Amino acid sequence: MQLRSNIPLCFILAVVITASVLFSSPTVSAQPHSSLPNSGSFSDALDMVQMTLQYRFKKIEFLRIALTHSSYSAENNKVFSILGNKVMKITLVLQSLKKDLDISPDDLNDKISKFHSSCAAYGMFLKDVVRVSSTTDSSASSVVCGALRAIFGAIALDNGEFADAINVFLVLQRFNGEIMPYYFKNLELGYRSVVHSSYSEKNNKAMSILGESIIEAAVTLKALAKNVDLSKKDLNHYISLVSDVDSCAHDGRLLKPMILVSENIDPSTSSIVCGAYRAFVGAIVLDKGKPDDGVGWYWDRYGHSGIGKADELYM
Template identity: 50%
Template structure:
């Protein structure tokens, strides 16, 4: 029925149909692009441009949204934040007591205080992807996303110091919690 000369035409038609029907609907494409715009804006707010934007995408993905989420990045980010705060405080006052140091680190790391406030200031409640039944503005979700940013930066650069420097700039340096 079809000779060899028709094969390339049929092949193109079939491939075109596969691409057309496997493409996301227009609504899905626009929501994807709005997420991309939000990630671009976030990079400007933190004054850091990711080499691997996939790391930031994952940092802004809650476990309710996907199995590929920010939990592990958040753990790394929390460690980076705590180390950065400890280092800055000890550089400023090498005689600070361990108790005072731990209290100051705790103030910056608490979900209910500084971490969530910093995350809300960045607008993370509007960026982090969550399931439709999850409230993205809860302190724990915003704080997890905030911490995950610094884990993602450390992975992007291969250096926790780079992530700590971005944290310090975003947090406000010697802000009210640290007042060093």
């Protein structure tokens, strides 16, 4: 089956299985280490990373190298990281100049500096994947940032051009607050929230159920907090407003460009957008570990249905 997304990425390419040279014994003296339990898990992790980035490598060994720290092997991600750093800088400069051609050099350098200081936060989802020696902390800022940069370099090498690497970087930015204003500690949760069941068995269905429950519970709590004597009929009315698929899809409309579906499915369908939005709320709860944080985000950002009596809950 062909897959599709309305993001212009070439992640639909088949993965070429190559010789696993990186699974040979490390050539440096430090003992190899990974937070993954076995080498088979590393292969699974490669799949997870590709799904998270919405990009499929033609040469999977490039991704293996990108996720190999210098403490683990002499064949590591150092040079890939240098290339990836250039990709990130190109993207940031292009974005800034498109928004303001008259931006000052100081302001431009400030934007670049601010992003580099947050590089580790963007790459923290790699801490359980990158391979390091037993004496190296895989969650160290330099390790995860280096791995993230190396991935962008690996994508550029995989295609021989910068376009896909830039697109993946932009996707990563979107899930770190550019489109939906929430910064995930675990980016896999954010990406999973927009994976429709037609696209992958690893999809957003279960998280959508969680998100729907959170949203309905949030409305119920707020309604009763405002009027504990509220009738069952009025309470159900409030709940029905946020349960309405079209209203839900409107609240989640900013997710529409990110939704992954199969080729024969329209990602802008209300039920699909609503499912992704609910899953996004569920993903926030899972990321935070507290239902109240998901409820708070919902009310602060996109809880407003804009329909009739639901407005009263915001007064």
